[in-house]
Amino acid sequence: MAGDLYKKPILFAIVAAGVILVGTAVTMFIPMLTEEMHPKLANLKPYTALQLAGKDIYQREGCNNCHTQTVRPLKTEVMRYGEYSKAGEFAYDRPFLWGSKRTGPDLARIGGKYPDKWHEVHFDNPQAIFAQSNMPAYGWLRDSKLDPNESASRMKANDFPYTADELARLKDKTELDALIAYMQVIGIAVKKTPEPASSGITDIPNPLAAKPEAIKQGLLLYKEICAACHGDNGEGGIGPSLSDRKFLGRTADGSDGEYFTVIQNGTQAGMPPYASNLDKNKMWSLVSYIRSIQGNK
Amino acid sequence: MNDYQYDNQTVKGFIVSSIFWGVVGIVIGLWISVQMWMPSLNIPPYFTFGRLRVVHTNGLAFGLGIGAIFGITYYILMRLCKRPLLFPKLARFHLYLFNAAIALAALSLFLGMNQSLEYAELEWPLDIGVVILWVIFAVNVFGTIIKRREEQMYISLWYIIATVVAVAVLYIVNNLSIPASLTKSYHLFAGVNSANVEWWYGHNIVGFIFTTPILAMFYYFLPKSTGLPIFSHRLSIIAFWSLVFAYLWTGAHHLVYTPLPDWIQTLGIAFTIFLIAPSWGSVVNGYYTVGSDWSKMQSNYLTKFFILGITFYGLQTVQGPTQGLRVVSQLIHYTDWVPGHVHMGTMGWVTMTACAAMYYIIPKIYNTRIYSVRVANVHFWLVLVGQLIFSFTMWVTGIMQGALWKATNAEGNLQYTFMDVLAKNYPYWQMRTVGGLIFTVGMLFFIYNIFMTMRQGYIAQSDIKPVVAGMKA
Known part of the structure; x- marks a missing residue:
């Protein structure tokens, strides 16, 4: 009987598919149907059109190949980067951008850490701030302006609220402006840990x-x-x-x-x-x- | 000899195509390895690290990997089913569509069209192309197996069937997205859920592209090239079913200490440890097969490719589960250890085995002998040494990064800034480039050998059989 399995390809494929799908169902499909996998912090806001444009540029340039966006709940990691990442912070990220390699530092708490001007100088020439950095320069993003029509379709796809006025203002913004706006919003839904009494x-x-x-x-x-x-x-x-x-x-x-x-x-x-x-x-x-x-x- | 002929042209086409895409992928790999320590080699907008890295991974996983899998699977399929492919014209169309898809894929990644899902970067129109490619493959695989002229399905066919089924499910589910335009889409899944779906995919696409089809090759070509039968059929059965069962539970070991629910992480880690058993089932089977006559290591030049290949598979499948453990993950996750791990598998196991399969196939197709065993031996030692330098360097620097990121001074403050640690990586990153370069030179010897064998076979054919009716044997 069992020997027949190796003579009947369709039966074999069906059995193999069943065996493969058990783990899929338990670890991926069933959790997806539960609330546990869809957490959202109360003060988490959808991205604005400018921020979303910045996030799209972050993805286009493959920033996630070198930067993670998740602080693990480990003491030294919290010391280095800030409060550890919460499940509810990422509800508007399609897809998640946690990354898997830290050639550069984690960016989960980069929002508000430096002023805009810092980012501009750093994107222009990372080595001007960190002499030994191996990050490529991104000042060339300044040469491209944003496209409000494109933004409209992207905001719609995400189901994010926006106003016509907001989109119209994008015309004067560069890709670099957008990327910096995105930098400044990453991880800010989680309050900074109060500093030790001082x-x-x-x-x-x-x-x-x-x-x-x-x-x-x-x-x-x-x-x-x-x-x-x-x-x-x-x-x-x-x-x-x-x-x-x-x-x-x-x-x-x-x-x-x-x-x-x-x-x-x-x-x-x-x-x-x-x-x-x-x-x-x-x-x-x-x-x-x-x-x-x-x-x- | 037979009352039928094999469609060797399609097999050859896939092998040559995969070698071509392999060269593209390896050259870009070398380039980005230099960018790590020489950022001036980033040429915006198309050739920055962030864009090139995905061309490297996709080019090698899908161009070299899948191309070789399509071609070599067709080769195995026809022999194990004792008949030509059921739809030879469809297979030829498959070859052309494959090359068109890979070329467009590379182009789109240079342009920055990127879903930001690791190993699923291609945007949705290309995803549809990939699904069509896979359906064509599945139709020929199942059609040919159903109409086979050999009652029993050999082990390799089990792995091929599992590959066809699993990759289809994985690829389609993870690539579900909400299109905003022809070149941009957003993942159907968000946040934590998106992470869980992606790594369920990411881990298992590695399993069902870099493991099961390569095991299909291993189980076919090892006995074929050595003349030794597989040690234990029963072990093959146990290893197969436990492997395909356990694999799909383990994706969450990529997300240890992230906000993913703890129970999914723990379940993933537990099944990852379990996976050592079926993986080593194949390792044991391979070793004991050659164990009946170790002199094959000397007398048959391909044996060492297969034995070293399965050795790195064995090491890979112990290192991987070890990395999944929380205590190890907290140290080496996000460091260069991980690329070191990946490259032992891809350079040590996948490339070693696929190259050996090609060394076996090409002379058979051309009815000739390998051009030079000596060149093949030089190829073997160069890729072995290159890969070992690469992997060891990355493991050492990975442990160093992890340890220095955690280091604290007497007052309990962090001992090193991020830049302090990064600066210490440069010599290791340079060493990695050296390892990659040696590996690349080894692969050039392989390519030279393959093309000289083809040339030799072509000349011999045109000398002896000036008129060949129908397909070339």
């Missing part, structure tokens, strides 16, 4: 103030991490000037502790936090270095 630190004096070796270490760190945004000599650029004795829009300068807190926690305006990457000594030595260039003025 309010008291603003009063603490810099233990390394004016120490020559600290200034030297601060200089090296500054060149590596800060110079791309704050200028080679602290004169400012993408980020504000650090040599002008003004602090975050105030006319008066900040305390050492306030500088330390900004390095540690970042700002809403687009300065990323460095608490996970730099130990306290390194952050204080940066403050020492900043003070030293202020003195030069």
Whole structure:
């Protein structure tokens, strides 16, 4: 009887299909019919026309070949990238763009991490910000304008709401604008983890103030991490000037502790936090270095 | 000798086509391997890493892989069914359509038409073309098997039937999409569900393109070229059914620690571990087959291709399940370890076995001998060494990346920035290019050998039989 199976191709194919489909049904088809596979965060918003255009460009250029968009719930990964990814964040992603290789860093929490200007400089020439980066330049995206008609059909296919006005405005936007708009919306439906309590630190004096070796270490760190945004000599650029004795829009300068807190926690305006990457000594030595260039003025 | 003739022209056409697409895919592979450490080799818009990488993977999986599978399957099918293909003209049309589809596919990927689903990047009009290709293949496979002149279906035919059925289901389901235009569509599935469907597909398309049809070749050509019968028929039966049953449960091991529900991940990991057994069923069968006369390794130049091929299959199917374990995945996932793993399978197992099958087929079709066993041996050692350099380099750098990404200093802060770690990869990425280059040179020896064999056979045929009626034997 069983031997007959190997003489009857149609029967064989039917049995083989049945055997193959068991795992398919249990792990793929049945879960799809449950709520568990269709989660959506309450504050997750559909993409705007500009953001969707950016996401389409992200896909067209194959960014997902080198960048993931999922932070695993592992301690060091959360330290490096931010809050781990939630199932409900991706309800509007067709398809998901989690990726499978990190030649470049994960982008799940890139939204709001840097100002638009940073992205523009970085897309133009990634090596200008990270000298050793192997990312290709994408400044050429600036040469192409968006097409509102194309966007309309793409918004419709996704069933995303849009207005005629919104589409009309796309005419003046470039592909680079769209890509940056997409960067800034990735992962923002999940609130940032509150930074560790640090309010008291603003009063603490810099233990390394004016120490020559600290200034030297601060200089090296500054060149590596800060110079791309704050200028080679602290004169400012993408980020504000650090040599002008003004602090975050105030006319008066900040305390050492306030500088330390900004390095540690970042700002809403687009300065990323460095608490996970730099130990306290390194952050204080940066403050020492900043003070030293202020003195030069 | 026979009262029928085989359609060797279509088989040959597929083999030559697959070699052509293989060259395209390998050259682009070398190019992108250099882009990893020399970003100035990115030439926008068509030749950046992000676009070229998918031409590389699709070109080799579908151009070289599927092309070789179509051709070699037709060859096996006719012999095991003791009859020509049921629809030889359809098979010829299949060949032309295949080449047109692959050419259009490559073009569309250069243009950035990309669904962003790994190994299912082609946009929907091309997906329809692929489905038509597959239906044509299925019609000829089933038609020829049904009308066969040999009662029993040999093991290779089981694997071929399973391939035809599984690939059809996988490809159609994962490519369901909502078209926005002729060149752009959105996955029918969203978010977590999209991920689950894609990796159910992604894992199993590898299984049913890089495993089952290659096993069909292995089970046919190993006994054919050595003259040794397969060690155990019973083991073949057990290995076949447990393989095709277990494979489809395992896709979620690609999504360990992602937001996919934990139970699906765990189930995937468990079945992945189970898969070692059926995979090694074929490994054991291969080893014991040649085990009855190991001198074949010396006396028959093809034996070592098959034995090394099945060895890398065996290593691949232990390494893969190991990677699926959470404790290993947390370290090596997203690192260069993974391309190292993939390339051991594709360069070590698939290419090794398919090349050996072609070495067997081409002289048979042309009624001649292989042009040079020596060249074949040089080919063998170069692709072996090239692949080992490639894979080992990627494993080492993958472990390093994973470890440095996790490293913390005395205060508990991250020890290295992302750039610190990336910069440490450059020497390894350069070494990978060297491995790839050696492999490529090996493949050039293979191509040279195949074409010289064809030339030699062609000259011999025109000398001895100036007038050949009907199809060339």
